[in-house]
Amino acid sequence: MKTLAEFKQSLNLEQPIGELSVQLRSLWYDGKGDWYQAHAQVDHLKDQASAWIHAYLHRKEGDIANADYWYSKAGQIRPNLSLEEEWEQLVFQFL
Numbered sequence: 140m141k142t143l144a145e146f147k148q149s150l151n152l153e154q155p156i157g158e159l160s161v162q163l164r165s166l167w168y169d170g171k172g173d174w175y176q177a178h179a180q181v182d183h184l185k186d187q188a189s190a191w192i193h194a195y196l197h198r199k200e201g202d203i204a205n206a207d208y209w210y211s212k213a214g215q216i217r218p219n220l221s222l223e224e225e226w227e228q229l230v231f232q233f234l
Contacts, residue, residue, distance in 0.1 A: 146170075146230050162233045165192045166226065174199065187213045188233070195225055 140146050140157060147170070149156055155167045165180035178196050181189040194209030199222050210217050218225055 141234060143227060143231055160233055162188050162192050166230050191215055195229060
């Protein structure tokens, strides 16, 4: 997958296709509405990229304090965007 449109189209499938990074796999499950599976992909990882996804997921969950902790670990600041816009930006970032 090379584009956001292709990534979104893949959400119609039962399983993620191809060799997705753990970050994209997490975003794929989130895009399918499976927050728990999305979280399980990055929960145990300590790298900055995974922390950024982790932050987004906790923001989506509504746990802003925890989200801000993970944004800090990722070297990011919580964006002033809708969750949908942030999801798209993250997918674009990791494609």
